[in-house]
Amino acid sequence: MLRRVRGSWRTGGNGRVRAVRRRGGAIWDRFAASDPGLLRLTAGVRTVSAIALTLVALVMFDSDVTYMVAGAMTAMTATFAVKDTLVRDQAITLALGLPVALAATSLGAFLTSQVVLGDLLFVVLIFGAVYCRRFGERGTALGLVGFQIYFLSLFVGASAATLPTLCGTLALGFACSAVVRFAVVPETPRRVLTRLRDAFRTRLAQLVSMQIQMLDADPGQLEKVLDDMRRRTARLHEAALMIQGRLGEGTKDADKAALLQRRVAEAEIATERLGMLLLNARSAERADTLTLHLPNAPVPLTGDWRPAEDDATIALRRDLAALHLLVVRPASGDEGTAVAHIRNRLLGYREEERLPAASPALQDAFRGIGEAARSVLGLRLALDGPQDESDDSPATTRSREEFDAEDIALATSDEAGEDDRTGLRRPTTRAAFQVSVGSVLAIIGGELLSSQRWYWAVLTCWVVFLNTASTGEILVKGYRRLIGTVLGAVAGVALAGVVGGHTWLAFALVLVFIFAMFFTAPLSYAVMSFFVTAMLGLLYTLLNSYSFDVLVLRIEETAIGAACGVVAAVLVLPVHTDRRTDELLGTVLDRLGDVASAAVEQLSGGPASDLLGKARDLDTALDELRASTTPLTYPITPLRGRRQTVRYLVALLETCAYQARSLAATAELLPHSRTIAADPRLHRAGRRIAHNISVLAAHVGDEAAAGEVRSGASIASTLRDDGSGTPAAGTVTSRVLRHLQRLDEGVVGLARPLNVPVADRQPAAKSAIG
Numbered sequence: 002m003l004r005r006v007r008g009s010w011r012t013g014g015n016g017r018v019r020a021v022r023r024r025g026g027a028i029w030d031r032f033a034a035s036d037p038g039l040l041r042l043t044a045g046v047r048t049v050s051a052i053a054l055t056l057v058a059l060v061m062f063d064s065d066v067t068y069m070v071a072g073a074m075t076a077m078t079a080t081f082a083v084k085d086t087l088v089r090d091q092a093i094t095l096a097l098g099l100p101v102a103l104a105a106t107s108l109g110a111f112l113t114s115q116v117v118l119g120d121l122l123f124v125v126l127i128f129g130a131v132y133c134r135r136f137g138e139r140g141t142a143l144g145l146v147g148f149q150i151y152f153l154s155l156f157v158g159a160s161a162a163t164l165p166t167l168c169g170t171l172a173l174g175f176a177c178s179a180v181v182r183f184a185v186v187p188e189t190p191r192r193v194l195t196r197l198r199d200a201f202r203t204r205l206a207q208l209v210s211m212q213i214q215m216l217d218a219d220p221g222q223l224e225k226v227l228d229d230m231r232r233r234t235a236r237l238h239e240a241a242l243m244i245q246g247r248l249g250e251g252t253k254d255a256d257k258a259a260l261l262q263r264r265v266a267e268a269e270i271a272t273e274r275l276g277m278l279l280l281n282a283r284s285a286e287r288a289d290t291l292t293l294h295l296p297n298a299p300v301p302l303t304g305d306w307r308p309a310e311d312d313a314t315i316a317l318r319r320d321l322a323a324l325h326l327l328v329v330r331p332a333s334g335d336e337g338t339a340v341a342h343i344r345n346r347l348l349g350y351r352e353e354e355r356l357p358a359a360s361p362a363l364q365d366a367f368r369g370i371g372e373a374a375r376s377v378l379g380l381r382l383a384l385d386g387p388q389d390e391s392d393d394s395p396a397t398t399r400s401r402e403e404f405d406a407e408d409i410a411l412a413t414s415d416e417a418g419e420d421d422r423t424g425l426r427r428p429t430t431r432a433a434f435q436v437s438v439g440s441v442l443a444i445i446g447g448e449l450l451s452s453q454r455w456y457w458a459v460l461t462c463w464v465v466f467l468n469t470a471s472t473g474e475i476l477v478k479g480y481r482r483l484i485g486t487v488l489g490a491v492a493g494v495a496l497a498g499v500v501g502g503h504t505w506l507a508f509a510l511v512l513v514f515i516f517a518m519f520f521t522a523p524l525s526y527a528v529m530s531f532f533v534t535a536m537l538g539l540l541y542t543l544l545n546s547y548s549f550d551v552l553v554l555r556i557e558e559t560a561i562g563a564a565c566g567v568v569a570a571v572l573v574l575p576v577h578t579d580r581r582t583d584e585l586l587g588t589v590l591d592r593l594g595d596v597a598s599a600a601v602e603q604l605s606g607g608p609a610s611d612l613l614g615k616a617r618d619l620d621t622a623l624d625e626l627r628a629s630t631t632p633l634t635y636p637i638t639p640l641r642g643r644r645q646t647v648r649y650l651v652a653l654l655e656t657c658a659y660q661a662r663s664l665a666a667t668a669e670l671l672p673h674s675r676t677i678a679a680d681p682r683l684h685r686a687g688r689r690i691a692h693n694i695s696v697l698a699a700h701v702g703d704e705a706a707a708g709e710v711r712s713g714a715s716i717a718s719t720l721r722d723d724g725s726g727t728p729a730a731g732t733v734t735s736r737v738l739r740h741l742q743r744l745d746e747g748v749v750g751l752a753r754p755l756n757v758p759v760a761d762r763q764p765a766a767k768s769a770i771g
Contacts, residue, residue, distance in 0.1 A: 034207060037200035037240045038193045038247075041523060044081065045516040047186040051076040052512060054177040054185075059170070066504065066543050068170045071157045073508075074540075075102065075174030077515060078149040080182065082142045086190050086247070091182065094139045099175045101143050102150040103168050109154030110164045120444050126151055127463065128437040135429035148463060155456045157544075194247045198384055201240040201265060205272060205380075206328040208233040209373075212276045213321045216283060224300050227280075231293060234273055241269050242624065245617055259613075263669070264376070264383040266613050270666045271369070271376035273659060278369040282317070282362045290659065290743050295652035313359035320347055320370050327377045341392035347374035348396040355396070375400050403670065428470065431574045436466045439569030446561040454554055461486075461562025462569070473578030473632025475570045478526060479563030485530025486559040490552045492531070493538020500542060507539050514539070578632050582647075583701055585626040589654055590698040592619035593661055594691060597744060600664035601687030603671060604737060606679035612665040623658055627651055650754045653747055660744035667737050680734045686716045686741055693748045700757045709760045710752040716741045 036042055055076040059069050079098060085091045105126070112119035130144030150171065153159075159167055182188075211226070211233050218226040244265055273293070281287055284301040292298045323343040330340065349355040350371030356364045378400055393401070425431055443462040447455030465479045500507040514536035522529045534555065541551060570576075596615045603609055633647045671679060689711050696708040716738060752759050 031203070031207075033196065034200050034203035034236075034240075037204075037243050038197040040193070041520045043186065043188060044522075045519040047181055047188075048077055048080045048519055049512045049516045050185055051080045051174075051178040051181040052515060054181060055174050056508060058173055058177060064170070067157050068166060069508075070540050070543060071153060071167060072170045072174045072177075073511065074153050074156070075150065075171050076178050078102075078146060078153070079175045079178035081519065082145040082149070083182070084138045084142060086138075088183070088187075088189060090139070092179075094142050095175065095179055095182070097139070097143060098146045099172060101147050102171050102175065105147045105150040106154045106159055106167060106171060107164060109151050110159040110161055110167070113154075113158070113160055123151065123444070123459070124437050124440050127440045127459075128433045131433040131436045131466070132429055134432070135427065152456060152460060190247060194244065197240065197244045197247060198261075201237070201244060201268075202328065202380070202384070204233070204237045204240050205268060205377075206325055208237050208272055208276070209321065209325045209328055212272075212279055213318070213325065215276070216279050216318065216321065224297075227292065227298075227300065228296065230276060231296065234276070234293065237269055237272070238620070241265050242620060261383045262617070263613050264379045266616065266662070267666055267669075268373075268376040268380045270659075270662050271373040274663060275366075275369040275373045278362075278366045279321075282360075282366040284362075290656045290747070291652055294655040294659070295649060298652070311359075313357045313363050316357055317363065317366060317370075320350075320367070323347060324370055324373055324377070327374060327381075341397075344374065344378065345392070345394035345397050347371060348378070348400055349394065351375060351400070352396055379404055425574055431576070432466055435569045435573045436463060436566075438573045439466070439566045442565035442568060443562045446565060447558055450557055450561065451554055454551070454558060457555060457558035458562035458565065461559045462566040465563055465566040466570075471576045471578045471581035471629060471632070472567070472570045473581075474629070476567050477632045477635055479566055481525075481527040482530045483556075483559055483563055485527040486534045487556055489531040489534025490538065490555050492535045493541075494549065494552050496535065496539060497542045500539065504543060507543050511536050511539050578629070582626065582629050582633070585622065585629050587698055587701045588622045589619070589626050589658075590694055590701065592622045593654075593657055594694040594698065595619070596658075596661040596665055597694065598687065598691050600661065600668045601683055601690070601741075603668040604664065604679060605681050605684035605687070607684070612669055616662050616665045619658055619661065623654060626654070646754050650751070653750055653754075657744055657747040657751070660740045660747065663740045664737055664744070667740075683734060683737070683741070689713075690741070690745050690748055693745075693752075697748070697751055697755060697757055700755060704756075709758045710749055712749045712752075712759050716745055 033039060052073045055072045056069055059072050064072070079095060079102075082098065083091050083094050085094050108122060108126070109119075112122060126147055130148040133140035133144035154167075157167070208230070211230050215223070215226045215230055245262055277290060277293060280292065280301065287301070292301065324347060327340070327344060327347070347370055350367045356367050359367075378397070382401075382404060425434070439462040440459050443458035444455060447458035450458075461479070461482060465475050465482060469475045469478055496510065500510060514532045518529050518532040518536065521532065537555075538552070592615070596612065596619050599610045599612055599615055603612065630647050630651060634644050693710045696706075696710055699706040699708060749759065751757075
């Protein structure tokens with residue numbers, strides 16, 4: 002009895018420990034999913050560690066506070082400027098950055114008393130720093146180091162007398178940055194890719210969990226749940242794109258990289274499609290695909306769903322929970338036959354005879370679960386390697402055979418194109434001239450405000466041009482920086498009164514703000530600017546030069562710099578937002594046409610092509626368009642009508658891209674499937690879609706272009722018109738007909754906001770992006 006009691010106590014204790022570990026693991030998974038690859042966390046920790054190590058080393062040398070500030074800023078610059086993916090490239094860039102930094106600080110020290118000459122050379126340095134971006138990550142890093150270190154020399158008041166000590170401090174900062182990067186917080190492409198894959202798995206599970214909530218949500222709560230589903234879907238897509246961007250460096254085997262890309266894309270498409278099928282299953286009317294991509298889109302009417310507790314709906318909830326289990330549980334955790342039984346049951350829904358007796362919409366939902374389970378199996382094979390096959394059902398064995406056939410037939414290709422623009426049409430050259438002119442204006446305006454702090458205006462002008470490509474983007478970024486600066490300056494004044502005289506407390510808060518700055522940078526530029534300004538306020542406190550007047554001057558210089566950047570963007574080789582968005586819109590339409598045409602060609606029995614590569618190019622182009630429309634959809638924009646039109650247009654393009662990706666994913670299955678065959682009639686059905694996309698693209702490039710979008714009978718009726726009747730059993734038509742129809746409707750729907758005439762209809766009022 003005592004043994005049993007003790008055993009129970011021990012088991013209970015272990016159970017509590019396991020429960021705590023599970024909760025801790027779940028919290029960590031959610032955090033890892035919010036920061037895919039832990040890139041933001043790594044950047045913050047690495048930068049803070051480099052600064053802390055530099056400060057410790059300087060304390061050992063009994064350095065003055067001024068040099069401690071210089072060393073901390075140098076370590077920060079040397080850490081965040083280097084963006085190379087491969088470790089070897091990082092080492093080379095860091096080694097080249099030190100002589101650039103020494104040259105920049107020497108230039109600043111010797112020209113401190115030569116106002117005109119110093120300003121002229123500063124402008125030349127700015128031009129060169131921006132122009133160097135054309136040479137890739139290394140050129141961008143070296144240009145950033147040169148500008149930041151020159152700015153540092155102005156910030157700490159470098160002179161010829163202090164130059165030797167200052168150069169030694171810079172060298173120490175670079176050395177500490179190298180130690181942290183390669184020894185303390187090492188990072189390899191393989192490790193980053195592994196964490197990105199884990200984040201993708203977690204985000205996939207979160208989306209399935211949200212779909213389960215959507216299935217049983219009250220009609221009044223459905224709109225909120227759908228909004229959450231849109232965010233989860235966008236987060237999953239973000240993780241997929243980040244994986245694709247790291248595959249080349251994180252996976253040495255090109256075939257394995259292509260395989261992982263394929264499996265990630267399949268899982269994303271299948272899960273997104275499952276959400277649409279579940280929405281249809283609980284709706285009294287067929288839902289529009291646009292509902293999953295357009296915020297505040299009309300919610301489909303829902304019937305009396307939850308009280309219908311028949312066997313099919315109970316099984317649907319059970320199998321969705323089982324699918325969630327398959328996603329979150331790695332292959333190493335499969336023990337016994339329970340997981341195999343679940344996997345076999347879900348994959349069985351890919352067979353028509355295994356579908357439960359239910360309405361067509363519910364049967365579609367079960368088919369979606371079967372395809373999602375297949376994609377999860379493929380993802381587990383790609384991520385976790387071979388698994389036990391002893392308990393496989395015939396349906397599972399068939400899915401594995403399909404994956405094996407795909408692996409054997411897999412062929413990789415590298416079709417990366419290069420920008421062929423030259424001269425002033427090259428973005429880096431144009432930006433170099435714009436930043437130079439803006440900096441001249443900022444120097445003049447900054448000098449009028451202060452002969453000592455004028456470089457704040459130049460810094461603001463510099464940063465508003467980083468990662469921007471149009472006048473609207475520069476305006477929005479300048480506005481965000483000004484808001485963040487105002488709030489950060491107020492916080493800096495408050496903190497200056499608290500930490501005055503407490504050097505180490507001030508340095509500790511500086512480290513906290515620097516971590517927050519890097520952790521929030523990809524999320525909000527305004528928040529990042531807040532932490533930057535608050536951190537600089539603390540640095541001024543350490544240098545005993547912070548006051549209310551400095552606070553006001555900091556805000557004024559920021560406003561001057563932002564205004565000069567906008568003026569330069571408008572007057573010097575301007576790239577207007579409407580022109581930029583039109584260019585990217587044309588690219589998106591071209592990529593959409595490539596994916597749709599190639600997919601339909603393969604579905605019709607044509608030769609295989611790199612469909613997933615084309616789909617990746619489409620996703621990249623669509624993301625660039627989405628980012629470029631930010632100025633047009635910003636909350637403070639006065640053009641409310643155009644903001645709604647742009648949002649609708651982007652959502653419609655996302656819908657079309659989803660349908661095209663679904664066609665591509667099905668076409669990828671075709672050469673290896675034993676249950677479906679190509680249908681030559683689909684080639685005829687795809688001609689209208691290809692024609693309409695080409696007309697839209699031509700009109701975006703030239704509004705005077707001739708041509709009309711063809712709108713007529715449904716795709717299904719065009720297939721019947723050839724006399725062959727309904728789709729033949731065993732062909733792929735039944736699987737892709739809905740995607741073809743939705744793609745056709747989406748492409749025709751693009752004609753209205755783009756003001757393209759539609760055959761047999763009156764053209765809509767003009768309401769294009771530009």
